[in-house]
Amino acid sequence: MDKQRDFVLRTIEERGVKFVRLWFTDVVGTLKSVALAPAEVEGAFSEGVGIDGSAIEGLTRASEADVLAHPDPTTFQILPWRGEVDPTARMFCDITTPDGQPAVADPRNVLKRTLAKAADRGFTFYTHPEIEFYLLKSSKLKDGVPVPVDSAGYFDNVPGGTAHDFRRRSVRMLEDLGISVEFSHHEAGPGQNEIDLRYADALTTADNIMTFRTVIKEVAIEQGVYATFMPKPFSAHPGSGMHTHVSLFEGDTNAFFDAGGQYQLSQIGRQFVAGLLTHAPEITAVTNQFVNSYKRLWGGDEAPSYVTWGHNNRSALVRVPLYKPGKGQSARVEYRGIDSAANPYLSFSLMLAAGLKGIEEGYELPPEADSDVFDMTSAERRALGYQALPSSLDRALLIMEESELVAETLGEQVFNYVLLNKRREWAGYRAQVTPFELEANLEAL
Amino acid sequence: MLPLFSRAADPDQALRHLVTLREKDPAATDALLGDTDAARRLIEVLGASEGLAVFLHRHPGETVVLAEPIVGPASEADYRERLVGVVDGLGGEAARNALRIAYRRELTRLAAWDLDQAEPIDAVARVAAALADLAAAALDAAIAIARADSRFPSDEVAATRLAIVGMGKSGARELNYLSDVDVIFVGGGDGIPDGRAIEIATRLAVDTMHAIQELAVEPPLWEVDANLRPEGKDGALVRTLESHLAYYDRWAKSWEFQALLKARAMAGDRELGERFVAGVAPKVWAASSREGFVESVQRMRERVLQHIPHDEVELQLKLGPGGLRDVEFTIQLLQLVHGQVDPEIRQRGTLDALVALADRGYIGRVEAAEFARDYRFLRLIEHRLQLARLRRTHLMPRGEAEQRALARGTRIATTADGLLEAWREVQQKVRSLHERLFYRPLLSAVAALPEDGYALTSAQAEARLAAIGFHDPRGALHHIAALTGGVSRRAAIQRTLLPVMLQWFADGADPDYGLLAFRRLSDDLGEAYWFLRMLRDSSGAAQRLTHVLASSRFAGVLFERFPEAAAWLENDAELRPRGLDELLEETEATLARHAGDVDAAAAALRTARRREVLRLALAGIVGLIEIEELGVALSAITTAILSGALRLAHRWGDEVEFGIVAMGRYGGAELGFGSDADIIYVYRPAGCEPEVAQKRAEQIVHEIKRLTEDLRLPLDLDLGLRPEGRNGVIVRSLDSYRAYYQRWSLTWEAQALLRARGIAGDAGLLADFERMADELRYPAAIGGDAIREVKRIKARVESERLPQGADPSRHLKLGRGSLSDVEWLVQLLQLEHAHAIPELRTTSTLDALAAAVEADLVSEADAARLRAAWIIASRARSAMTLWTAKTADVLPADRRALEGVARLMEYPPHSATRLDEDYLRTTRIARQVFERLFYGSRLT
Secondary structure (H helix, E strand, O other): OOHHHHHHHHHHHHOOOOEEEEEEEOOOOOEEEEEEOHHHHHHHHHHOEEEEHHHOOOOOOHHHOEEEEEEOHHHOEEOHHHOOOOOEEEEEEEEEOOOOOEOOOOHHHHHHHHHHHHHHOOEEEEEEEEEEEEEEEEEEEEOOEEEEOOOOOOOOOOOOOOHHHHHHHHHHHHHHOOOOEEEEEOOOOOOEEEEEEOOEEHHHHHHHHHHHHHHHHHHHHHOOOEEEOOOOOOOOOOOOEEEEEEEEEEOOEEOOEOOOOHHHEOHHHHHHHHHHHHHHHHHHHHHOOOOOHHHHHOOOOOOOOEEOEEOOOOOOOEEOOOOOOOOHHHOOEEEOOOEOOOOHHHHHHHHHHHHHHHHHHOOOOOOOOOOOHHHOOHHHHHHHOOEEOOOOHHHHHHHHHOOHHHHHHHOHHHHHHHHHHHHHHHHHHHOOOOHHHHHHHHOOO | OHHHHOOOOOHHHHHHHHHHHHHHOHHHHHHHHOOHHHHHHHHHHHHHOHHHHHHHHHOHHHHHHHOOOOOOOOOHHHHHHHHHHHHOOOOHHHHHHHHHHHHHHHHHHHHHHHHOOOOHHHHHHHHHHHHHHHHHHHHHHHHHHHHHHOOOOHHHHHOEEEEEEEOHHHHOOOOOOOOOEEEEEEEEEOOOOHHHHHHHHHHHHHHHHHHHHOOOOOOOOOOEEOOOOOOHHHOOOEEEHHHHHHHHHHOOOHHHHHHHOOOEEEEEOHHHHHHHHHHHHHHHHHHOOOOOHHHHHHHHHHHHHHOOOHHHHHHEOOOOOOOHHHHHHHHHHHHHHHOOOOHHHOOOOHHHHHHHHHHOOOOOHHHHHHHHHHHHHHHHHHHHHHHHHOOOOOEOOOOHHHHHHHHHHHOOOOOHHHHHHHHHHHHHHHHOHHHHHHHHHHHHOOOOOOOOOOOOOHHHHHHHHHHOOOOOHHHHHHHHHHHHOOOOHHHHHHHHHHHHHHHHHHHOOOHHHHHHHHHHHHHHHOOOHHHHHHHHHOHHHHHHHHHHHOOOHHHHHHHHHOHHHHHHHHOHHHHOOOOHHHHHHHHHHHHHHOOOOHHHHHHHHHHHHHHHHHHHHHHHHOOOOOHHHHHHHHHHHHHHHHHHHHHHHOOOOOOEEEEEEEOHHHHOOOOOOOOOEEEEEEEEEOOOOHHHHHHHHHHHHHHHHHHHOOOOOOOOEEOOOOOOHHHOOOOEEHHHHHHHHHHHOOHHHHHHHOOOEEEEEOHHHHHHHHHHHHHHHOOOOOOHHHHHHHHHHHHHHHHHOOOOOOOOOOEOOOOOOOHHHHHHHHHHHHHHHOOOOHHHOOOOHHHHHHHHHHOOOOOHHHHHHHHHHHHHHHHHHHHHHHHHOOOOOEOOOOHHHHHHHHHHOOOOOOOHHHHHHHHHHHHHHHHHHHHHHHHOOOOO
């Protein structure tokens, strides 16, 4: 018998685990969970667990109405927030069709496939996200807007606990789950926080992001507050982005590093960035998948609205940081478009695919943007050839619809589904009469 | 001394090297030549091995190893002592040279013993084991050099553990004279942290490999190949035991487990190595229960076969058909299938495994002994081949002189031809090995086969059937019993054939149905001489038959009515579609034969139709016919039966002219299996009153329907495209058509007529009908209103005609970018331009599309995308009907069905997902083209 499986089964018994949660992610990026009794776990290892795929976003195709979830024993963890009263554990799953082929609509599989493509060219893909989110007093609105836990950007007024509690609790829990983090309090918005996950291969990072979101939500509940990853909950404050540092490795060598290159960025690195920039408008409907995402992208506050790159330019879509001398292994570029509500599996897949395309086709990197793109006039931007990211979900979908890169990377089924699902969201949004209109028009007209 | 040279594989070479040797060191050489036994050994070595001769030229003093009688290969411990001993106290290049000289000294001694055997074939196993031991000793000596030379602090080096695990042939202790030595390095710390220990162990491992294979004065020995390690070339060279085990738990692929079958603690730290072997062993055997395990192992072998360069296949001792790899593969497969429940057969060595498999009753003792001998035979040739130049090769030399030396060196024959003949014989036997060892015993579970003297249990047989892909192994075993039971000639022949055929069925998409259908066919054909002869003598036809039956229920069902069709599989000419003229001639002959008996004639026509459809189905399944040709051929078959039925229904003197006009895909000669035939009927009074003529025409229509009705292979005559559709009369006079079209002149009617093609009936009437149709379908000018109307109807049809809940992206006819999109676009172009461009006047979609490209109405790139979508949708539709024997318009969601359809579309196995993605991509892109060209650019 498999040693890892044995370990899981033994731990379940020794620790008196009452439930085992099988985790997987739907196309939208929502974590799904199926609970098993301990007695069912052994069977789940050998045969997988049949789940009703039609109840899951993106798996609605008839052929996948009956899919199997195969728990990965190496991801077994006791969930720390349930306490010792009713110990609960979790494992991530791979989804397959009944005949054992990976389910095309499993986002984890989309990323695995894209990583395999990169591996065929000798590359491994590493990512390091900086995740921003807001802590609110609750999910209830006051006067039509959410209420942050603090008003000054300091962490001193959390009901039912202290600022330190939230921070300590989250870090502790994440570490219990094997995820080490850097926690920093973001001062830009009231109640806004930022946590950096450590550099890891993209699949591990994506798994970690899913775990991370759950942990943050759970700790918030424990502390009597509410955490949201919504891209732009306040019109007056900055949105929650997920700036992601990425790099490619060839074996043990960082392929982005070249001591002699501009900003020590190698030819491969330049082509990768060129790929990201060229295809950025196409992938935006995935990296910024909600109507609300575009309120962040176009809300100012250093949001990367234009397709540019720069070195120390905080308004650029791609930033090339300088690292300490002798730290060539940490060469990386930062993609600043993606937001905290994105599906990390699909977003990483597309970022990687766009970059690889740049390498394959040998794209030329355009000149660097060295001043704030926002301060320019639109004629200036046109003169310099700075394209804008889509201004709304609708426009993003129109662009993505024509993209072979996105279709090929996501696979036809996921591609279809994203378009369908997001068009529905747009239609729902368009049907709204917003407070803005009422305020502006009701009395005036 | 002359007789001694007769012992040499190549006496000329022996003499030449002897002369050189004597020039270099007369004393040493003469000393040996003075002793007949020693001289014989020397001459045998020099005559068989250029490589060792060159070594002795470099170090003439080493000839002394041949002075004393050699009683046999040394023990593993002796080899180690001798090789590790010579490097003691040495370092750097001196140590490397000493190691290599000592290795070659022992190799010379071993070769001398081997070459001196009267029956060297019997010594193959001992030689192979000794070579593995010698390699292990060399690795131990190399580790000793690496440790002595290490620049790390000596206490830390001493606290670093390093084990070398032998894989492949070195693991199995059946090494060749010169092959790569496959190894995995395992490291660990004894009192120092693992991280530090791995750092040091990695350096030690690299230096160990260098000691063996880097350049020095004395040439390198062989390659140490560590690429079987976790993650292959990209993985860490040395890992801890825990890290290895974690990898195998989590990441390893099937072939890696297969490689682990032979893992053995070979050199370095034995205790650590043995813990590695003990740790991975349970995983190997758990792996064989994983889904798709056997399959992936088989796929691996397919890949191996494909990679042999074409001009080498004939010369390959190892990888070619009937080569060593065939023996090794079959034995490993049997171990994997049965070893899970029976630890007794988990042997590393090929020969040991053969013995164990026979002992435990999984294969016959006779076979086991036979194949053990064949295996040794091939290995012996390989040994001599490699010994000759101490080069890693598995290719039979082309030159006659070299072949002759090989013949003499192996003592298999005395001439080149003799050797080749014996080799071919062994190849022949080994080629059937897989079948004889894996499949044939399946029969023993259900039928007493006295010659085998052993029998598998039902459970063992079922395990094998399940492993190769049967979903209902018990049912399959019943069929095997029925097919092979009894004393009939048929049963006897099938006992011989079935093992091979089972292998082929297992390769098919639906092995269970294939076997069942074969059983039915065999019951139907009984003792038919030709059938048994075909199966026995024509393996191509038998293989095709299994392929057809395991691929297509449609063909299976038709075979039940027409089993004789199996005979066509022998002959491609029989599978060619028959042309319309030929079919019509047969129709004529049938009518003449049954003159006076309408029902008998109609029955004969229906039989002919089934027969011809089956012919096309077979041609389609074995890949002899393209989809476009299929459409034409199926349309011709439909025309043949309709012509016949019309002749029966429409007699001289009924005072009407009558015609059948094909419409829709039938009009375009684009029918697929299971397609409806769209038609309309037309008549013209010829002497009788209009009312009477209408009555008579209706009678003809009813009669045609009655005569062509076939429950077995339905012919659905669809009249839905007639004026007024389902509400209209079933047949009209030409005048009535004309009046109708003049009165209503609807664009969609004109559009339907684009595909109208008279196919049977009175020629004058059909010509007049088409002339009338031309005026409507190729209008001199068409108004903007009419064009808008066509587009609007299409838009509405898209949403309305699609069945409730159907996924538009998977509907082959009405779905996104599928058949109807392409057809509507082409038809729109025809309505607009066919008047001016006569080339557009065709009922065929693809021909019209090509004409539109010629006329610059559509770009070549756009046309290619549309054509691709039309073809993939048409092919999928036909394949779906072949697979299930039912017609459906939605790409199946069920995985097995999708797999079956994919295979019929000539995808490789396991392509269900690929077909899905290909179909969706092709049609999505076609839809983009369609929307742009048909609806116009998007309005934003």
